[in-house]
Amino acid sequence: MNEISILENPETTITVAKKQMYIESYGCAMNFSDSEIIGSIMAESGYEYTNDEFGADVIFLNTCAIRDNAEQKIRDRLKHLRHNKKKNSDLIIGVLGCMAERLKTKLLEEEKLVDIVAGPDSYRDLPKLVAEVEDGSKAINVLLSREETYAEISPLRLNTNGVSAFISIMRGCDNMCSFCVVPFTRGRERSRSAESIVQEARQLSESGYKEITLLGQNVDSYLWFGGGPKIDFKKADVAQQENAVNFAQLLEMVAIVDPNMRVRFSTSHPKDISDDVIYTMLKYDNICNYIHLPAQSGNSRVLEAMNRTYTREWYISKVERIRELIPECGISCDIISGFCTETEEEHKDTLTLIEECKFLFSYMYKYSERPGTLAAKKMTDDVSEEEKSRRLSEIIVVQNRVSLENNEKLVGKTMMVLADGVSKKSDNDLTGRNEQNMKVIFPKEYYKIGDFVKVKIERVTTISLIGVTVIN
Ligand code: 5AD
Numbered sequence: 001m002n003e004i005s006i007l008e009n010p011e012t013t014i015t016v017a018k019k020q021m022y023i024e025s026y027g028c029a030m031n032f033s034d035s036e037i038i039g040s041i042m043a044e045s046g047y048e049y050t051n052d053e054f055g056a057d058v059i060f061l062n063t064c065a066i067r068d069n070a071e072q073k074i075r076d077r078l079k080h081l082r083h084n085k086k087k088n089s090d091l092i093i094g095v096l097g098c099m100a101e102r103l104k105t106k107l108l109e110e111e112k113l114v115d116i117v118a119g120p121d122s123y124r125d126l127p128k129l130v131a132e133v134e135d136g137s138k139a140i141n142v143l144l145s146r147e148e149t150y151a152e153i154s155p156l157r158l159n160t161n162g163v164s165a166f167i168s169i170m171r172g173c174d175n176m177c178s179f180c181v182v183p184f185t186r187g188r189e190r191s192r193s194a195e196s197i198v199q200e201a202r203q204l205s206e207s208g209y210k211e212i213t214l215l216g217q218n219v220d221s222y223l224w225f226g227g228g229p230k231i232d233f234k235k236a237d238v239a240q241q242e243n244a245v246n247f248a249q250l251l252e253m254v255a256i257v258d259p260n261m262r263v264r265f266s267t268s269h270p271k272d273i274s275d276d277v278i279y280t281m282l283k284y285d286n287i288c289n290y291i292h293l294p295a296q297s298g299n300s301r302v303l304e305a306m307n308r309t310y311t312r313e314w315y316i317s318k319v320e321r322i323r324e325l326i327p328e329c330g331i332s333c334d335i336i337s338g339f340c341t342e343t344e345e346e347h348k349d350t351l352t353l354i355e356e357c358k359f360l361f362s363y364m365y366k367y368s369e370r371p372g373t374l375a376a377k378k379m380t381d382d383v384s385e386e387e388k389s390r391r392l393s394e395i396i397v398v399q400n401r402v403s404l405e406n407n408e409k410l411v412g413k414t415m416m417v418l419a420d421g422v423s424k425k426s427d428n429d430l431t432g433r434n435e436q437n438m439k440v441i442f443p444k445e446y447y448k449i450g451d452f453v454k455v456k457i458e459r460v461t462t463i464s465l466i467g468v469t470v471i472n
């Protein structure tokens with residue numbers, strides 16, 4: 001615990017101990033962004049962030065429930081935290097986020113050392129929940145909200161490089177993809193006020209940040225009309241509807257905050273991304289030409305079973321449209337292998353989709369049945385684990401080949417890179433991202449983290465581009 005002095009007069013100096021919180025984030029960018037909201041809420045009630053888990057009074061695990069192995073990871077971590085609790089019997093352990101929401105009281109019953117269970121919409125309640133534990137009881141809040149967006153909370157930037165930051169623009173998801181637990185753990189979709197998002201972007205620019213990423217489960221259905229969550233839009237009055245802000249408009253409002261600050265966004269849904277969004281990307285140089293566009297499968301029957309509401313052909317036509325308007329636009333993908341009833345032929349359609357769409361990279365997963373989802377209720381998880389693994393490794397082989405082919409075409413090209421770290425292999429090299437979100441490694445010379453650097457690519461691997469700096 002840190003001792004801090006709150007009164008300067010030496011005769012009356014009182015030292016109070018600021019309590020320390022330690023937060024660990026798992027899963028998607030949204031969770032990392034939420035942890036910064038949690039940090040801010042706790043800081044307001046007197047907690048200080050520490051990187052030292054053994055010096056902490058409170059440890060929060062901000063968890064993911066998207067696949068079974070994500071939850072297993074948390075269970076393993078909880079086992080380790082027994083040591084922390086042995087060293088400090090007053091230590092409070094909270095499990096927050098999607099796994100907390102999914103398991104609710106069951107988590108308190110199954111994991112005895114957990115004191116707090118809090119779902120994604122109950123973070124404002126955390127100081128109260130901590131106080132309840134200090135009073136000797138276990139504490140839980142897993143209520144989901146239709147309104148909560150934490151709009152006015154200024155996130156406490158954690159583990160930041162001072163260069164890139166996330167801005168959460170909406171919460172929840174209404175899509176109900178049949179494999180996905182997110183609509184159950186994060187609740188209904190709701191958008192955050194455009195004004196508060198622009199304000200956060202402004203603050204980040206003023207603090208010297210060079211890149212922001214607008215985050216949502218489905219950013220293309222962002223819609224703010226000044227009256228509350230999107231689900232009430234039809235009930236809004238005419239003036240509110242006329243003043244509504246959609247995602248393309250929000251993107252523009254954020255892009256003009258600072259023309260020297262890069263703007264990214266994630267995640268896009270193929271059914272919702274509009275031409276307007278693509279035109280806005282074209283209009284502003286600081287909006288990165290990169291779209292994360294999960295397909296999940298390359299086969300139309302499987303896509304229907306997944307309730308993705310588009311076909312293979314529709315997906316390909318979206319990719320073609322994006323490339324027609326922005327030829328250099330990088331596109332990446334999420335893919336699931338071995339979804340219920342997927343045949344060998346249907347799996348092969350996923351392989352050809354990767355070839356056809358030439359994804360820069362993909363996040364690739366084996367299907368993991370999640371209790372409560374439509375697939376778990378209505379379908380049979382009938383592709384064996386071995387078969388899922390085999391299909392996944394085929395997907396990875398094809399994606400790696402496509403990535404390498406894409407990258408090889410970049411040898412000799414010059415690109416603008418935002419330096420965001422020091423290379424793990426050599427202190428003499430910096431790493432950064434180009435507009436298409438690809439990792440670039442180059443000599444440090446006199447450059448520093450946060451600089452935009454022109455780099456000429458000399459050689460490539462599947463996952464990175466290696467080059468030399470070029471003077472303008
Ligand atoms: N099994 C495997 N992968 C899943 N995803 C979502 N739910 C599951 C599941 N049950 C993947 C999807 C999604 C990404 C965030 O996680 O590809 O886009």
Ligand code: SF4
Pocket residue numbers: 173174175176177180181182183217218269
């Ligand atoms: Fe899950 Fe589908 Fe929503 Fe993405 S769009 S969070 S996959 S339900």
